[in-house]
Amino acid sequence: MSMNIMDAEDLFRKLTSGAKFNFKKYPADAQKLKCLKPKCIPVCSALSIKKEPKGDACKVSDDSVSSEAHELDTDSELTLLGSMKAAVTGNKFKKKKNSKKKLDTQESLKKKCAAQQEERISQLRKHHRISVTGRSVPPPIVDFKRMQEEFNLSPKLIQNLLNSGYTDPTPIQMQAIPIMLQGRQVLSCAPTGSGKTAAFLIPVIHHLAGPRKLGFRAVIVSPTRELASQTFRECVRLSEGTGLRSHIISKTSQAVRRFGPQSSKKYDILVTTPNRLVYLLQQDPPTLSLNHVEWLIVDESDKLFETGPKGFRDQLAVIYRACDSNNVKRAMFSATHTIHVARWARKNLRGLISVTVGHRNAASDNVDQKLIFVGSEHGKMVALRELVQKGLTPPVLIFVQTKERAKELFSELIYDGINVDVIHADRTQLQHSSCVARVWM
Numbered sequence: 006m007s008m009n010i011m012d013a014e015d016l017f018r019k020l021t022s023g024a025k026f027n028f029k030k031y032p033a034d035a036q037k038l039k040c041l042k043p044k045c046i047p048v049c050s051a052l053s054i055k056k057e058p059k060g061d062a063c064k065v066s067d068d069s070v071s072s073e074a075h076e077l078d079t080d081s082e083l084t085l086l087g088s089m090k091a092a093v094t095g096n097k098f099k100k101k102k103n104s105k106k107k108l109d110t111q112e113s114l115k116k117k118c119a120a121q122q123e124e125r126i127s128q129l130r131k132h133h134r135i136s137v138t139g140r141s142v143p144p145p146i147v148d149f150k151r152m153q154e155e156f157n158l159s160p161k162l163i164q165n166l167l168n169s170g171y172t173d174p175t176p177i178q179m180q181a182i183p184i185m186l187q188g189r190q191v192l193s194c195a196p197t198g199s200g201k202t203a204a205f206l207i208p209v210i211h212h213l214a215g216p217r218k219l220g221f222r223a224v225i226v227s228p229t230r231e232l233a234s235q236t237f238r239e240c241v242r243l244s245e246g247t248g249l250r251s252h253i254i255s256k257t258s259q260a261v262r263r264f265g266p267q268s269s270k271k272y273d274i275l276v277t278t279p280n281r282l283v284y285l286l287q288q289d290p291p292t293l294s295l296n297h298v299e300w301l302i303v304d305e306s307d308k309l310f311e312t313g314p315k316g317f318r319d320q321l322a323v324i325y326r327a328c329d330s331n332n333v334k335r336a337m338f339s340a341t342h343t344i345h346v347a348r349w350a351r352k353n354l355r356g357l358i359s360v361t362v363g364h365r366n367a368a369s370d371n372v373d374q375k376l377i378f379v380g381s382e383h384g385k386m387v388a389l390r391e392l393v394q395k396g397l398t399p400p401v402l403i404f405v406q407t408k409e410r411a412k413e414l415f416s417e418l419i420y421d422g423i424n425v426d427v428i429h430a431d432r433t434q435l436q437h438s439s440c441v442a443r444v445w446m
């Protein structure tokens with residue numbers, strides 16, 4: 006039987022005219038009868054938002070969303086007496102109003118939740134002195150275990166980290182690793198000795214996963230042979246047991262003979278200085294190919310970006326062009342922030358994220374610095390001799406501006422009977438390595 010709401014109410018009034026109803030005696034029925042008046046129908050109770058436990062106040066229940074959808078979909082009908090049914094139009098309006106209210110509440114809960122989450126992340130960054138710019142920057146991850154869970158890092162890689170004595174990530178690793186694991190391009194600036202090498206090696210090793218015999222899939226460019234050797238050693242250590250093969254170009258003449266289109270295919274990671282790589286790329290035909298490169302890492306990018314005879318800007322451009330695969334990503338790491346590197350990166354690297362640890366261009370916190378006023382050029386030598394007399398604990402590194410000054414200082418110190426060696430561009434690689442090895446390893 007179909008009838009509109011006015012017919013139903015009229016009929017009900019007629020059938021019950023003169024009858025008095027005891028609301029106290031029959032509360033259950035009273036409840037039912039109350040339902041006949043549209044304004045009393047308790048539709049809101051089903052739409053109430055679930056109370057979330059304390060501490061997770063922002064969680065918006067999916068159930069409540071679906072129950073709301075259900076409420077809107079069901080036919081709004083009221084059973085009047087037995088099988089008599091009537092449509093409830095006023096009720097529908099109220100339900101819609103309540104649903105909207107609920108949607109608004111959920112929306113504001115979500116916003117509140119996002120704001121709280123952002124606040125937590127920003128506190129964490131502040132605590133580790135990390136600053137970032139860029140869109141949708143992933144949060145820093147403060148332990149390797151969580152990184153492993155979130156990005157499915159191989160247990161082998163984690164084991165290699167532990168074997169290297171890396172129990173917790175350093176701040177640059179906390180932030181740069183998740184960014185690179187998401188396949189985003191990054192410009193990172195963190196003080197010397199802050200663990201930048203592992204910050205780029207971990208994501209590279211994870212992405213390459215295992216050998217593919219396609220040729221180099223990651224290229225790491227370092228400004229000096231010593232730095233390249235150091236990076237190569239760390240790369241071998243962290244990729245142990247993964248099957249990945251790393252290579253460092255030590256002699257170009259050897260490399261020309263060694264690499265053919267086939268032989269270079271067995272390597273996955275190339276660590277090199279720019280000049281050597283460019284020399285090989287410019288052979289006719291090129292001695293090696295970089296068209297399968299997925300990651301191009303520019304270490305000490307501030308040095309490599311310098312123009313002029315000491316810089317590698319032109320060489321970097323050749324390498325950049327040679328890495329011509331569609332899915333190549335670039336990451337740049339350095340200890341100092343330079344405007345021209347930042348500008349270039351912003352212009353050329355899509356979706357770039359910049360990460361800085363500590364104050365830009367500040368020295369590492371764990372380096373004590375002391376400025377000694379020496380008066381004149383000659384005063385430097387006097388001050389150095391004084392330091393030696395007071396007792397310097399070796400190993401000691403002394404940096405000077407040119408190789409001529411390095412040679413002069415070396416002769417002076419040898420004359421004083423001090424056990425000293427010197428590294429500069431005129432010395433052979435063997436002399437470099439043996440000096441570094443004797444002093445540092």
Ligand SMILES: Nc1ncnc2c1ncn2[C@@H]1O[C@H](COP(=O)(O)OP(=O)(O)OP(=O)(O)O)[C@@H](O)[C@H]1O
Nearest residue numbers: 170171172173174175197198199200201202203340
């Ligand atoms: N998570 C870690 N836990 C402990 N030690 C680490 C960690 N990461 C790196 N190291 C160690 O810290 C030292 C400095 O690391 P690394 O050479 O990568 O620094 P860097 O930032 O690249 O410095 P530079 O600017 O001089 O190249 C190395 O001896 C390295 O083995």
